[in-house]
Structures are given as C-alpha cells and as structure tokens.
Amino acid sequence: MQPTDIDRIRRFHRTVTRETGVMDQSFLGRGRPLGAARVLNAIGRGMEEVGAIRDYLGLDSGLMSRLLRSLEDEGLVETHPAPQDARRRVARLTHKGRAEFEAYEDLSNTRAQRLLDHHPNRADLLAAMDLIASALGQHAVEFVEADPRDPTSVWCLSEYFAELSRRFERGFEVHLSRDPEATDMIAPKGAFFVAMSDGLPIGCGGLKGHDGTWGEVKRLWVSPAARGLKLATRLMEVIEARARDLGMGVLRLDTNSQLPEAVAMYRRLGWTEIERFNDDPYPDVFFERRL
Amino acid sequence: MQPTDIDRIRRFHRTVTRETGVMDQSFLGRGRPLGAARVLNAIGRGMEEVGAIRDYLGLDSGLMSRLLRSLEDEGLVETHPAPQDARRRVARLTHKGRAEFEAYEDLSNTRAQRLLDHHPNRADLLAAMDLIASALGQHAVEFVEADPRDPTSVWCLSEYFAELSRRFERGFEVHLSRDPEATDMIAPKGAFFVAMSDGLPIGCGGLKGHDGTWGEVKRLWVSPAARGLKLATRLMEVIEARARDLGMGVLRLDTNSQLPEAVAMYRRLGWTEIERFNDDPYPDVFFERRL
DNA sequence: AAATATAGCTGACATTGGTCAGATAAATAA
DNA sequence: TTATTTATCTGACCAATGTCAGCTATATTT
Structure with missing residues (x-):
C-alpha cells in the first residue's frame, strides 16, 4: 500500500516531535525547568524587553515574571527599567548567565553536529532542512x-x-x-x-x-x-x-x-x-x- | 555572513519546534490535556497493550493508569485483561472514542494538507521530509x-x-x-x-x-x-x-x-x-x- | 492636575505532569 | 503447594505550568 502524501508529512511530524522531546529532556539535565531555560535562551539570543520575550514564548505575564525572578535568584540575569520608559524592563545576562546560555547552546550544537556526522550527504540534508523550514516558517x-x-x-x-x-x-x-x-x-x-x-x-x-x-x-x-x-x-x-x-x-x-x-x-x-x-x-x- | 551548517540545522529545529507547539495547542482545543490526547492517539493508531503504550510514550505506570482511567471515564476507551495473560490489559476505543480519535486525526491531516496546498513543489517538499525523517529516525x-x-x-x-x-x-x-x-x-x-x-x-x-x-x-x-x-x-x-x-x-x-x-x-x-x-x-x- | 492606560509584579489557586511506595491479582518458579 | 516475579492500579505527594484578580509605578491623555 502506497503511503499517501499526508502519511509522509505525518510521519515527518512524528519523527521530529520525538526529536524535540529528546532535546527538551537534555535541557532538563541542567537542573532547571524548561520554562526558565527557554527564557534564558530568548535573552541569550538577543531579546531584551520582557514584553517581547513574553510574546515570543507565549507566556502569561505572571508566569513570565516568576521565571525571570528565578533566573535572577540564580544570578543568571539582571533586569533594569528601560531607559525610555521606566515601566518596561530589559533583561540582560550576567557573566554567569552567559556561561549557562552557552552550555545550552553547546547541547543543541552538539546534537546538530552529531546528526551531520551521521549522515552521508550533508548537502542534501541541509537543503532539505532549509526547504522545510522555509515552508513552515513562511x-x-x-x-x-x-x-x-x-x-x-x-x-x-x-x-x-x-x-x-x-x-x-x-x-x-x-x-x-x-x-x-x-x-x-x-x-x-x-x-x-x-x-x-x-x-x-x-x-x-x-x-x-x-x-x-x-x-x-x-x-x-x-x-x-x-x-x-x-x-x-x-x-x-x-x-x-x-x-x-x-x-x-x-x-x-x-x-x-x-x-x-x-x-x-x-x-x-x-x-x-x-x-x-x-x-x-x-x-x-x-x-x-x-x- | 554565511550561515553555518549548524545554524541551518538549528533554524530548522526552531521552526519545527514552533510548529509542533502550534499543533499541541490545537490538540488542547478539544478540552483534554495533552497526555490524555496522546494516549488516545496511541490506542487509535493500533497500540493495544497498556505496557506498550507506556513504553512508547515514556510514561510512568501510575500516570499511565490515571490517563487511561480518565479516558474510560469519558467513555472513550474500554480496557480488558489480555486473554493470554490476565495481568496485562488491552485498551480499545469505544465508538465514541473512535470518533474522538478521528477528530484529532482530522486536525493533523488538515494541517498537513494546508502545508501541501501552500507549497509550489509537493514532490520536493515530501522528498525533503522523507530524507529528514529517515535521518532523524534511523x-x-x-x-x-x-x-x-x-x-x-x-x-x-x-x-x-x-x-x-x-x-x-x-x-x-x-x-x-x-x-x-x-x-x-x-x-x-x-x-x-x-x-x-x-x-x-x-x-x-x-x-x-x-x-x-x-x-x-x-x-x-x-x-x-x-x-x-x-x-x-x-x-x-x-x-x-x-x-x-x-x-x-x-x-x-x-x-x-x-x-x-x-x-x-x-x-x-x-x-x-x-x-x-x-x-x-x-x-x-x-x-x-x-x- | 486628575483621570486613564500600560508594563510588570505579587499572591492565590487549579491543573497537569511526574514520582514513589505500597496494594492487588495473576503468572511463573522453586 | 509456597514463594517470587510481573503488570497494573491506587493514594500521597511535589514541582511545573497556567490563570486570575488586584497592586504598584510610570507614562499618556484630558
């Protein structure tokens, strides 16, 4: 029985969902709940305004606030009022926070690198990923x-x-x-x-x-x-x-x-x-x- | 600055993670926690033995049991002792459960179909998905x-x-x-x-x-x-x-x-x-x- | 200046997900 | 037979997440 187009997409989706689950598990290995890790990541990737991070991660303002607080308690993040508008706050990584962010990055990079190493045809694999990412992210x-x-x-x-x-x-x-x-x-x-x-x-x-x-x-x-x-x-x-x-x-x-x-x-x-x-x-x- | 191979994989991963997040959200729209929906899905896709489902979803036996119970309470699933070994149990969808399973399937299928409809080159897209799914699922x-x-x-x-x-x-x-x-x-x-x-x-x-x-x-x-x-x-x-x-x-x-x-x-x-x-x-x- | 709006914080609470130590019943080994 | 193992369930518990109403401080409008 020939797999239909939909079957193929669904299989792709299942495989990739499993993969992201594994990634999440490896993030948990650093002893921090996923929510906090995601916020740390967003800040590390250049998002500064608390509101922007909240929107990006789709978090409730209360939850966002608490996650930020826990990162501050850990000494990973510092927040200050935004210069133009003191109601808003900007978050920045401390030295320690930067190191922790890099540790998460390493986890992701290592995983990506291993995938690359285990595939005979990098160019095709990467082109396939670009194609799909562009289609999904259009x-x-x-x-x-x-x-x-x-x-x-x-x-x-x-x-x-x-x-x-x-x-x-x-x-x-x-x-x-x-x-x-x-x-x-x-x-x-x-x-x-x-x-x-x-x-x-x-x-x-x-x-x-x-x-x-x-x-x-x-x-x-x-x-x-x-x-x-x-x-x-x-x-x-x-x-x-x-x-x-x-x-x-x-x-x-x-x-x-x-x-x-x-x-x-x-x-x-x-x-x-x-x-x-x-x-x-x-x-x-x-x-x-x-x- | 040229994106590195790792950049490209990471971008793919981000896009696809967002996509699975959206899918999960749409599953929540049916008023059932994700865990229960996943169990329902596993049963609908042919997994019968409780133990097999548990392994597949990586669930603790207690949690598994409760999710199964909640599906039974909803009248979506029936469990019976396995004929060969009465310690084990097999789960089967009721009529209502089958309908609910199909509703989830429709959500996934519709999403897949829309992606297909919005892409100019089905064949390449599907080939790309096959390639990646095979690489990730090897x-x-x-x-x-x-x-x-x-x-x-x-x-x-x-x-x-x-x-x-x-x-x-x-x-x-x-x-x-x-x-x-x-x-x-x-x-x-x-x-x-x-x-x-x-x-x-x-x-x-x-x-x-x-x-x-x-x-x-x-x-x-x-x-x-x-x-x-x-x-x-x-x-x-x-x-x-x-x-x-x-x-x-x-x-x-x-x-x-x-x-x-x-x-x-x-x-x-x-x-x-x-x-x-x-x-x-x-x-x-x-x-x-x-x- | 007063009223209103905005951004973020806090406390209270519910739900979900996850863990663990027994309990139960059936199968298997001694 | 009795003891042991296996599969599942139950109750107790906890951490993480999500939601909500109100609070504070600042900005903006009137």
Missing part, C-alpha cells in the same frame, strides 16, 4: 532593513551574484554591471531589506534612490529553498511602501529574459515594460511602475 | 516480518522493481526474472522483512529457502530517502540471523554490476564472489556466504 518571515555592507547582506548579495552567473549564458561579473553604490541603498536615499526566517537570511532586495525623483529596485533575490512562497512579492511590497514613504513618484527596474520567472512576476504585479533606461550590459528587459 | 527503525503479498510489501517491491528498471540499461521486467514464489519467502521455508520507520515502509529484504539446505537473499531494497544510513546492512543482519535460525548452512545472492554500491556492500560485509548459480538473465555478479 508566515514568520521578517523583513529587516539593513546596511547592504553588513555581513548578512553581503552574503545574500554573493548568493544573488552566484545565481546570476549560473543562469546567464555569458556568466555574470559584478564589476561589469552597474553596481549601485551602497550609499544609494541606505536611508535617506534608498533602502536595503533582508528577509529573515528564524534568524537566517533567505532573501533580499534593494531600493536605489535617484536624486529623490525616482527609485530603482535592485538585487531582488530569494533563496532557492524559499522559492514559490511569494516571498519576492512580499519583498516588492516592502520596497514599494518605502519608495512611497520617500516620496518617489516612479519605480524602475531592469532584469533579464533568462530569468523568466522574474519577468513573469513583474508583469503579474502590474509593472509595465518600458524602453532600456540604462547602459548596463546584462539586462535586456526593463519595467516601470508609477506609485 | 535508530527507531523496526524490522517487521511480513507476508510478501501484503500491500506494504507489494509497495516496497514495486518501488524496488521501478528502481531496477531505471538503473538497468536494458530496463527490467519482473516476469523475465526468476520471481521467487511468495511462499518461498514465508515461514517455515523463508522470510520477508519490511523496515518500518514511524509507520512508513522504507526498505525490505527477502530470504528465499531452497529445500532447507541453503538460502537466497532476494529483493533487498532501501528507499532513496534512507540511503547511506546503513539500513541495508542492518536488513542483511536480520536476514542472516533468520537463515541461521532456519538451519541454513550457506546463503547466496545475485546482483548486477550496474548497482555498484550493492556489490561494494556485499564485499564489505565479507561475502565471497562465486560463479553464476542460476540462469536469471539480469544478474551478472554472484555472492556466497557460509554461516
């Missing part, structure tokens, strides 16, 4: 504004260029293309956005400002693992919204007929094809959209 | 003896034949090959095993008995998603153990040089290459092993 994607020179942005851009050089018949060399100056994609002239899914970059897009009169969409990239989830469309919405905020009246972009899914998307989103508006050697299709 | 694989004519066995065999016809230059047609009579792969003459991972078949292997004097390994197949995890080796161990139990003094098998990983495995396991011992048109490599 509603939790955050569009973060970033400096295009940040390491994360640079990584996205390098993936983007690598993809172009794979897909263009004649290859792609970024120095031959009109490489927008980073400062043109930074406020107040423009902007650059990275799509983050659970802390991992899975897409990016830039808005290059042209003397305040018009803007250009550049460097729109979505990780292969996240394609088909309408992420590019959502990135475009973010970029257009920003262009409107910056008072731009028109947006343009260039692309290439060797990227047919991109061309199709711009058409679908209501962009109109126009004449060539630059002398970049790579693009051969040009679009415009009035805001 | 230590929980069960080798179940089955009739080779069972639907599950038939499905494995059809996958096996499909693979052969893809990989053999001249294709493969089962009726041209020496198709062992199913009864030769059933006790007491032989055996057929299916490797089950969380309820899904991911591999199989048969032992064909030849008049009690010697045995032949047939139909050794491992699902593509589970390759590289030494599953074939473990299947071979199970088959050899059974051959010994059946008093066979020697095992033989035939294979094909177009399946180099299989040939390499037999060599690695200490099998010795021998002369052709049958007139099957497909194999061109023959092995033997004394027990």
Whole structure:
C-alpha cells in the first residue's frame, strides 16, 4: 500500500516531535525547568524587553515574571527599567548567565553536529532542512532593513551574484554591471531589506534612490529553498511602501529574459515594460511602475 | 555572513519546534490535556497493550493508569485483561472514542494538507521530509516480518522493481526474472522483512529457502530517502540471523554490476564472489556466504 | 492636575505532569 | 503447594505550568 502524501508529512511530524522531546529532556539535565531555560535562551539570543520575550514564548505575564525572578535568584540575569520608559524592563545576562546560555547552546550544537556526522550527504540534508523550514516558517518571515555592507547582506548579495552567473549564458561579473553604490541603498536615499526566517537570511532586495525623483529596485533575490512562497512579492511590497514613504513618484527596474520567472512576476504585479533606461550590459528587459 | 551548517540545522529545529507547539495547542482545543490526547492517539493508531503504550510514550505506570482511567471515564476507551495473560490489559476505543480519535486525526491531516496546498513543489517538499525523517529516525527503525503479498510489501517491491528498471540499461521486467514464489519467502521455508520507520515502509529484504539446505537473499531494497544510513546492512543482519535460525548452512545472492554500491556492500560485509548459480538473465555478479 | 492606560509584579489557586511506595491479582518458579 | 516475579492500579505527594484578580509605578491623555 502506497503511503499517501499526508502519511509522509505525518510521519515527518512524528519523527521530529520525538526529536524535540529528546532535546527538551537534555535541557532538563541542567537542573532547571524548561520554562526558565527557554527564557534564558530568548535573552541569550538577543531579546531584551520582557514584553517581547513574553510574546515570543507565549507566556502569561505572571508566569513570565516568576521565571525571570528565578533566573535572577540564580544570578543568571539582571533586569533594569528601560531607559525610555521606566515601566518596561530589559533583561540582560550576567557573566554567569552567559556561561549557562552557552552550555545550552553547546547541547543543541552538539546534537546538530552529531546528526551531520551521521549522515552521508550533508548537502542534501541541509537543503532539505532549509526547504522545510522555509515552508513552515513562511508566515514568520521578517523583513529587516539593513546596511547592504553588513555581513548578512553581503552574503545574500554573493548568493544573488552566484545565481546570476549560473543562469546567464555569458556568466555574470559584478564589476561589469552597474553596481549601485551602497550609499544609494541606505536611508535617506534608498533602502536595503533582508528577509529573515528564524534568524537566517533567505532573501533580499534593494531600493536605489535617484536624486529623490525616482527609485530603482535592485538585487531582488530569494533563496532557492524559499522559492514559490511569494516571498519576492512580499519583498516588492516592502520596497514599494518605502519608495512611497520617500516620496518617489516612479519605480524602475531592469532584469533579464533568462530569468523568466522574474519577468513573469513583474508583469503579474502590474509593472509595465518600458524602453532600456540604462547602459548596463546584462539586462535586456526593463519595467516601470508609477506609485 | 554565511550561515553555518549548524545554524541551518538549528533554524530548522526552531521552526519545527514552533510548529509542533502550534499543533499541541490545537490538540488542547478539544478540552483534554495533552497526555490524555496522546494516549488516545496511541490506542487509535493500533497500540493495544497498556505496557506498550507506556513504553512508547515514556510514561510512568501510575500516570499511565490515571490517563487511561480518565479516558474510560469519558467513555472513550474500554480496557480488558489480555486473554493470554490476565495481568496485562488491552485498551480499545469505544465508538465514541473512535470518533474522538478521528477528530484529532482530522486536525493533523488538515494541517498537513494546508502545508501541501501552500507549497509550489509537493514532490520536493515530501522528498525533503522523507530524507529528514529517515535521518532523524534511523535508530527507531523496526524490522517487521511480513507476508510478501501484503500491500506494504507489494509497495516496497514495486518501488524496488521501478528502481531496477531505471538503473538497468536494458530496463527490467519482473516476469523475465526468476520471481521467487511468495511462499518461498514465508515461514517455515523463508522470510520477508519490511523496515518500518514511524509507520512508513522504507526498505525490505527477502530470504528465499531452497529445500532447507541453503538460502537466497532476494529483493533487498532501501528507499532513496534512507540511503547511506546503513539500513541495508542492518536488513542483511536480520536476514542472516533468520537463515541461521532456519538451519541454513550457506546463503547466496545475485546482483548486477550496474548497482555498484550493492556489490561494494556485499564485499564489505565479507561475502565471497562465486560463479553464476542460476540462469536469471539480469544478474551478472554472484555472492556466497557460509554461516 | 486628575483621570486613564500600560508594563510588570505579587499572591492565590487549579491543573497537569511526574514520582514513589505500597496494594492487588495473576503468572511463573522453586 | 509456597514463594517470587510481573503488570497494573491506587493514594500521597511535589514541582511545573497556567490563570486570575488586584497592586504598584510610570507614562499618556484630558
């Protein structure tokens, strides 16, 4: 009897649920209830505001307060009133708390590493994980504004260029293309956005400002693992919204007929094809959209 | 900054943990604590013996007993002493319990279906899930003896034949090959095993008995998603153990040089290459092993 | 300034999950 | 037969989690 698609997903779910149970058990080994460990983790991962942690973990305010108190009693966490608003509090790890956080991290990392070591095909396994994480996390994607020179942005851009050089018949060399100056994609002239899914970059897009009169969409990239989830469309919405905020009246972009899914998307989103508006050697299709 | 392999696994883990949390929440929506829902689920999925359920869910005997009692009070479950051993008890769903179980199943199925509907590439997504589930569940694989004519066995065999016809230059047609009579792969003459991972078949292997004097390994197949995890080796161990139990003094098998990983495995396991011992048109490599 | 809203804390309480030491009844060994 | 082992159940207990109403201090609105 052939397993149905649903059977396969359910089996996946069962396996993975068991796995997270094992992980939780190993966390308990550090002598702290799971709730407290989760709060410690959230703080260690950079969440500072008590309210933000509460929302992220879905905790009742009373429970949150008590967990925080127990971490303070252990000497792992310090809380202070937020400078701008003394009703709110920010939590920070002490030295000891940082060490404890790292111990939990080690548990997770070791487990991840062992999985990797026991699998014959890392690349496929990781690609599978990226694909699933993107599919499951598609509603939790955050569009973060970033400096295009940040390491994360640079990584996205390098993936983007690598993809172009794979897909263009004649290859792609970024120095031959009109490489927008980073400062043109930074406020107040423009902007650059990275799509983050659970802390991992899975897409990016830039808005290059042209003397305040018009803007250009550049460097729109979505990780292969996240394609088909309408992420590019959502990135475009973010970029257009920003262009409107910056008072731009028109947006343009260039692309290439060797990227047919991109061309199709711009058409679908209501962009109109126009004449060539630059002398970049790579693009051969040009679009415009009035805001 | 490039995400490391560990980053990618951890992100996967976070996403999937959130997902299971959501699932658990939706289970709570039926007004029953998670523990009780899990027991109901185990029974619905065919686990009957109280002890087996307890082991599967990792519950303390006292807690198990109380959860079972609460399900009985709700009229969802009936327990009876086991016929062979009246100390043990078997639990069965009542009509009402069956309906409640189905309601939980619907929740899971609906969620799975929605994921499927929202993804552009079902085949890749499912393959990714199979790959990960096999990697994570590799230590929980069960080798179940089955009739080779069972639907599950038939499905494995059809996958096996499909693979052969893809990989053999001249294709493969089962009726041209020496198709062992199913009864030769059933006790007491032989055996057929299916490797089950969380309820899904991911591999199989048969032992064909030849008049009690010697045995032949047939139909050794491992699902593509589970390759590289030494599953074939473990299947071979199970088959050899059974051959010994059946008093066979020697095992033989035939294979094909177009399946180099299989040939390499037999060599690695200490099998010795021998002369052709049958007139099957497909194999061109023959092995033997004394027990 | 007074009223209102917000963020977090505290105490009281219920539920759930988990543990343990017997109790009971049936099976098995001596 | 009697003693021992096994499978489950019961009662007592505890820690963790979750919920709620009210409290305090600060910010915001009127």
